[in-house]
Amino acid sequence: MQRSVFIAAVILLVLYIIALGLDAIPVHQTGLDLAISSHRLFAWLGLAFLLIQFILSARIKSWEINYSLDRRLADHRRFGQIGVTFLFLHVALILTQDITGAGFILTTPRIWGIAAFVLVMTAGAMASLHKRLGVRYETWKSVHLLTYLGFPLALLHVWPVGPTGQWYWMGLGATLGFFVLLVHRGVSIYQLRRQPYEVVDVQRENADTWTLSFSGKRVHYNPGQFGHFQLIREGRRSASHPFTLASSPTESKIRITPKESGDFTKTIGDTRIGDRAYIDAPFGSFTYHQASRHLLLVFIAGGIGITPFMSMLRHMKAQGIDRPVRLFWANKHERNLLFDEELAEMEAHFSDFRIIHFMSEQPDWMGESGHIHITRIQPYLPSMDCEYFLCGPPPMTRALESQLREMRIPRQRIHREIFEL
């Protein structure tokens, strides 16, 4: 699925709902009356956007590369705000109607509607505010899942009102769509649970970074893609966390390299050989397969953002692909570096591969110091055209992307991965 096709389908659906909604409003109405009568139109728009939200967050692997999960989740955040606005308008207009008309009567469909509204609004508010409120990821994610309850409640609200004509088909479509998505999720979970992977190696890379290797059913992925990992240790299943598949797809085992950064990753070192894992992969479109063959590959990594580049370099080496590559890697201190020996071997192996390190907190470092800025990497780039791949902390990645855009680098030559879904 191409993103443009999906967005076009959403626009068509919105126009269709608007046409239906306006058609149902008596022709003579204007001003406040017209606004009040359109509350049902906003309800349908809100419901449609809720369903779109479920589609965007579904782990549909066949959509990856063209419209990857990380990009879908970015749209999920944008569309969520639009959907919530429609639902809010629906409720606000009903309240206006009740205030200006006969008063508010609490019927059963309305109770379902109020419950759905409260759940969706709570989930939406938590999604936008969890960082500011310092809410743990797992907590806000659980609250967010309440929307899965909100949607059937909204359907219970809609059906007794007795949607007629085209609205009937809209209601039926929404109900079926929701059902299909639930079945899809159920089947995916069932398949994952049937084929657990086994931890076959646990390696400490440096003070706070580990590499885990897994054996199990072969995953067909592009170098640089990621998966969702759930570790089962001492019979306890962790939450699902995204990690880059840092191995080359040519390897029989899957490797990930998590850095200790929070509740879950701080326990990675407790993983033992023989522990199990559920791996849902591959996702994402951050892969050098996206780049034009004749361009220089410029990889810019910040800290643990090196992992997708390791996968790509390992794949190139395994496949005998010898393309010109410049790897710029920002770290605080050289003690944070990883894969020293392997990268040194790669520098010797490839004919035109160079690594340029930037250290931001090491005064005695002899190479580049401070943060990476596009103007600081220019001297290292030959005159040929480049394709840029960025992966690091969100502020670094976003800053570099806007610096490249300011230099009029075409959007299709800038690829980025942000370690945040």
Ligand SMILES: Cc1cc2nc3c(=O)[nH]c(=O)nc-3n(C[C@H](O)[C@H](O)[C@H](O)COP(=O)(O)OP(=O)(O)OC[C@H]3O[C@@H](n4cnc5c(N)ncnc54)[C@H](O)[C@@H]3O)c2cc1C
């Ligand atoms: C596409 C992608 C690839 C990644 N690859 C790597 C990698 O190769 N190596 C690595 O060290 N890290 C990687 N990460 C980051 C890694 O997923 C988080 O560091 C980890 O989930 C943090 O969990 P925590 O409980 O230890 O930390 P916390 O302190 O609880 O969380 C830190 C942040 O990580 C994110 N996060 C936490 N839990 C989850 C979750 N269950 N699902 C999604 N995001 C979550 C949230 O943004 C949160 O604010 C990747 C992330 C993404 C999105």
